[in-house]
Amino acid sequence: MIWMVLAFPLLGALLNGFLLPRRSKFLSHGVAVAAVGSAFLCACSVFLDFFAARRPQLHFGFEWLRAGKFVAPFELAVDQLSGLMILIITGIGTLIHIYAGGYMKEEETTYRFFAYLNLFIFMMLLLVLGNNLLVMFVGWEGVGLCSYLLIGYWFQEEANAKAGMKAFLVNRIGDIGFLIGIFLTFRHFGTVSFTELSSWINLMTTLPDPYPKAIFWITLSFFIGACGKSAQLPLYVWLPDAMAGPTPVSALIHAATMVTAGIFMMTRMSFFYYAAPDTMLIVAFVGAFTALFAATIALVQTDIKKVLAYSTVSQLGYMVLACGVGAFDAGVFHLLTHACFKALLFLGAGSVIFAMHHEQDMRRMGGLRKHLPITHAVMLIGVLAIIGVPGFSGFFSKDEILWKAFIFPTYGPILWGVGFLAAGCTAFYMVRLLCLTFYGPSYQDPHAHHHHHEPHETPWYMWAPLVILAFLSVAVGYLGVPDFLAHLVGGRNLFASYLEGLVYIPTSARSAWTHLHAEHAHSLEWGLMLTSVAWVTLAAGTAVFCYVNRPVRGIAGFLGAHFPRVHQLLLDKYRVDECYQQKIVTPLAEISTFLWQLFDVRILNGCVNWVGYLLMGTSGIASFRMTGSLHRYGFWVLAGTVGILVFSCF
């Protein structure tokens, strides 16, 4: 059954890519949806089997690669984590596939789109199911490839192609970290299989030093990989540009699934990370600051997808923060909720863009509520979910993370504070987005070629997925109600208990993580919760006050007037891209040109040729000295004789 989960998307990809006739859009769409849908069904049954057994299940395929002492079987593992992930991937994947059919209606080459999309699903499944680092890495780079292809789907624009390339390369940097992690792991443990590694870690209690340097380096290099994939500082730069791809792609790959691979991977290897507190601290801080950093940029962006992109980066920051403070379950829970509401938001934005005929600038929108009632409703739910309004899923997951951060023994409050600020920003920019898009008067550009016909609601097969996602982004939250709330109704945090078997702290590292299970006064927890709720409300209120029924200029002018520098800086996204370009890419290009044109052609090649020229030149001169004079020849003969005589007699 598990193999079917993998087989269907691959089959769909091959059919769409190579075998099927390419003209019929309906056919390609249908095949793609069918592939993912059936994969979803299989995934459900796999999950149910696992849930019934409650034991991780290993499925050995074949021995993929063996060289020397290195063995990498093609082996799949279904456990709490991968079981959940395949549900998310195939489930949300199905919805987005359905939606995409409508969104890509005008496209000529939908078969290409759906082939890529199915391939992505396959790779993602491989990533989450693989039971050793190598299989995971195959998926890891595979999804990178698909994202490259999909970002560059509209390859006729140079910019899209460049964006795709940027995504691939930045990810490759992370992948090198991942690779080095694998090498280190193999060097120190002689294996790359998760099951064996975890057992190794348990043995490590016997080691004198509970946190050997090796594990620090291993975890660090894997974290670099995570930074690449999950768009953390300093490697986040590719994600905003990745919005060049079609919106369903942004929803599926750059919000719901692929970008969370980093968190997934760290959770998979939580046993390692627990054993390396130093790395954990780095992880926590990177996560926290990414959250804030991206959120601040999102405050002023005007492109609706850009706002969502930065919000994704920020939310990923939360998840990484969660991993950093050792609350992997909270991280994964936020991953789950975020997958629902961010997919929802992106698809909603997609509908807006679709309705506005690919207009993405929010300043040209406004007052769409009456044109797009359903979209408006679901977007509203999504926004409430993400800003963490009590009762919505985001509330539970995000507060759990903030709480775990707060009780983190080292710098806990600081981490919490950063996350807290980020939460405020999130509330502000999401509400801003909502207001600018749906409320107030319409600011459509009258000169746009399509001003004469009104934006209209999307067809049913585009809004139906939205509704489902909206429902999920409310409901999912109740899986992970924090214990202290659950106790009120005599329940407990279902999600945490579900993950228990997976996220466990190796005995050697117990001492460092006692706080996770320590008892705290509920008052403190209540206090924090209420504070954040109040803070979110405040931020949201400000946003409403600023943007509802106000000309956009108002707030922009306000910021620009008082803090022009800051405003500009935020608009320029802190000029990170420019900095990279100018500090890294350009110098490299110059070096390369120098090496080629001067060093290679002139010096290396020159030396080789120079030998030849020397021989030829001197030979020419010498042969010119052969003047053809009888006497000169005679002189040489006699001189030679005499010389040799003298030379050999004395």
Next chain:
Amino acid sequence: MSSIIPIEHSLILAFLLFFIGAAGVLIRRNLITVLMSIELMLNSANLLFVAASRQVGNVDGQVMMSFVVVIAACEAAIGLAMVIAIFRRYGNIKTEFLRALRG
């Protein structure tokens, strides 16, 4: 029995003749003279043979000498034939004109 000329003398003379001949070959620009100088070199060898045969006390050297004389004669014959041909071709017998082959 009168005392014979010591070998060193004839040896030195032979060397002198040899180098005079060599110098002639190198310096003189007239083919005939060049040929004559070559004769001189060969004859220096002849002198050496004769003197040596006297010294070592057998006649092989003199036999050799007679052979060399013949050979020198042949050479002179061929050489002169060529000189004539050269004269027909170039109108004179100066070696400067023999510079077509070079390089």
Next chain:
Amino acid sequence: MEVALSTLTPIPVAFYGAASPILILSVAGILAMLLSVCGKWNRPRSNFLFLFTILAATLGCLVQNGPRSFSFFEGAFQWGSVAYIGSLLIVGLAGVLAALFYPSYLRTRFFTGEVIALYLFTLLGMLVLLSSDDFVTILVGVELSAMGLYALVGYVDINRLSLEAAVKYLVLGSVATAIFLFGVGLLYLSTGSLSLHAILQPVAPAMQIWQQTGMLMVLLGLGFKLALAPFHSWAPDVYEGAPSGITAFMATCVKIAILLLLFRICRFFLQAQPQWSQLFLYLAAFSIVIGNWLALVQSGLKRMLAYSSIAHSGYMAMLLSIDPHGGALGTLVFYLIGYSLASVAIFGVIMWLEEKNCRNLHLDDIAGLSRKYPLASLALTVAILSLAGMPPTVGFLGKFFILTQAVQGAQVGLVILAALGSTVSLYYYLRVLVRMYMHEPDPISLLAPQRSWLTILVVGTSVSLVVLMGTLWTQPMLEWVKGVGL
């Protein structure tokens, strides 16, 4: 009186058998001269008929003699394996070359009876110098061949350069002869004998210096004939000026004769004065450098080949510098055979191309040759590659054996020099291929030569031999050389 008569010993009958090749050649030479005087016999075809029959007869006698060793007149006539194989090769090659002359003969008034006579006398000289341990006979042989060559080079001024070449050759050659003779004289003075064996006898300490000087002068005089640097200066001019056929003759037969003679002499000399192996070490190194280096810029085909032949003399002289008692002689003969075959092929093609237009071939003349005459250029290619020592030709194996011998003789430095030298040489060999295959033929190219079956036969055979000896027939070849007793 009767004392004198009694001392006259009758010539043993066996001598006539042993010396039959020489006798045949000499008689034939004289006959040819006489015939050429009376014009009605002096017809091209009859001349060639005569030549071929004579050569065939000589070969027959040679084979019949075989490598057995005779010695008459205290070694004045010394027949042995070296003499045998040398004469065999020389006469054989002479026949082959004559076959190459034949077509060009029909047009030019070349190869009149006198030329036949000169040709035969030159051969005679070579045979004589190969089959003697006595300086008198050696001198006669050397000079006989030299005289013949002087005349042959200049006899028919085929491209208005032959005469100059002949004069240069004559003058310089005579100088070398003088050196050689003077050396012999000194040897005779010191040892009191003109036989090679005398070298091995101890001499009076006062005479040591003369003996050594004599040996050196003899070696240098012969080194000149081999065109070893620094005595090479005549070679390019003469090779270029002489009619191609004669050039080929010099490049193959003369080289073989002189090398083998040097080898015989070295056997004695180096035994007496081992330290002089150094001499050839330097001469070889110098020739390899000079030959390959100067050939780089040559644009005349024959001139380039002349320089390359200087380099090849250098390679072969490497063998003289190491102990000549080992397998070196076999190696030398093997190399010589390969080299001669390649040269025959190259000069065959060159003569064929030159036939209609009497000028020396320039590299540009063969531009785009492969379009017009693919087979000819194929033959040229194989032969050139063999000279360059590229497998799968015999040239490579020859080089391999020589280098092996040299390494065995602990001359690694020289070997590396030779390796570098042959890398350089590849450049000018490749220039020929570049012209033939990679350049467009120029409109004013050669007049089309007419097909001649004889040339095709000869060139084809030698080329295929070059390849076969490099691959399948190596062993038989080596065994034959061994069987001859080298």
Next chain:
Amino acid sequence: MLLPWIHSHIASLTIFTPVLVALLVLLCPSLAIAKWVALLGACGCFLESVHIWHYFVPGHGLQFTESYPWMPEWGIQYFVGVDGISLLLIMLSTFLTCLLVVGAWNFEARGQKTFLALLLFLESGMLGALMAFDLVFFYVCWEIMLIPMYFIIGVWGGKNRVYATTKFVLYTVFGSLLMLVAAICLYLLHKKEFGVYSTNLLDLYRLSGLPASAQFWLFCAFALAFAIKVPLWPFHTWLPHAHTEAPTTGSVILAGVLLKMGTYGLLRFAIPLFPAVFIDFAPLLSTLGVIGIIYGALVAWQQPDAKKMVAYSSVSHLGFVVVGSCAVLHSMISPEALTGAVYQMINHGVSTGMLFFLVGVLYDRRHTRMLEDFGGLAQPMPWFAVLLIIATLGSVGLPGTGGFVGEFLILLGTFQSSPTIAILASLGVLLGAVYMLTLCRKVLFGPITHKENTSLPDVTGREALVLVPLALLVVGMGVFPNFFLDQVRPSIDHLAKTYSEYRLERTELPPLCCKRGDE
């Protein structure tokens, strides 16, 4: 019976089939027939190599050996055999040649017959060099390879072809003549130690008493020859010219097999013959390899000429192979790295060969290779785009393509011995992606800048016949590496573990009846 005879002479048959077919091709009256003869010959040769692959028994040392005396009293013989190190390369050579004959099918130029004949002649040379276990015979084949390549580049090449081909030959011969001298020394040292002449490699492996200084110089000579062939930085300067000027077929075969001869020679000769010196040189070699990796990648990045870009990428890729074969970890080569190196040779042959062929496809259509003349080709030539992307991915070593397996194993093994080298080399992985994706982007994506590009015909059936198998191979080698590695692993491990006193036993002919898996 015929089959047993074939079975017992399969090695020689494989070597000599192409050259005989080449003669046949030359004798063919018409071009049409000649093409088919050439194709049949190439395919026949491929089938023979498949026979070898099928009956090859992993871990049985040297198999399918044949030896005939060539020059007995000099100890020189014709001695061929197949072992795990060469097996994959043999398959690659025969396979590529088949494809190339198809690729050169409509090669409209003078003397196509000669071209095909030379191609087959070249194949014989390569196979001979790969199967030779006699030093002299190896050298003969090694030099023979040059001659056809010389003509292929020089006669059918670009406008600067004479310079390129002369440089190629002279540079290579310079190295190989020094190698010849070294080989002769080795040969005489064997005579000195055992009293008999022998150039049989198996005997030479047994040499123990080599003086250190001698080993040093001999290794230098051998290594230089191979380094020039690889080409290892800084001896690579002949490569860009040769590749750029050569016709497509020439570039493919050059990148596909000829360059591998260098690394193959390193594994077959330089390392096992002079282990002691190799240990001292390994750091130097791998450093040069790493420099080559990064240098090649950087230089390739800015190339305006697609073919030059691919050419420099070869410098980078073969750097990996060298690094992999020099990953010495206390007195043994890391078997992972060595496996990777051997595997990477094949990958590079396939993916780079494919890239060269694709560039050739472009060149046939537009008669230019400059990147700025292209752009947006994915629109008119979708299938071409697919193939180019597959080749690119194979060359950047994306998981699921052979390139990944090779590079991963090399880096993995190297990391165990020297992390610094491995990390620097993995930079090469990144840079590789940089230039290859740049190539893709500039050729395939973006707006169509030249209007003659709008109507370019897509890959034709004949081209597809060449490219699709290569594409399948690129993917297949990434998905089922063990299928290839199982055959060769024992030999590689044997070399890796025991290279310091390497022995290779010639085993009896594998029984004809037994299929793989029976033993």
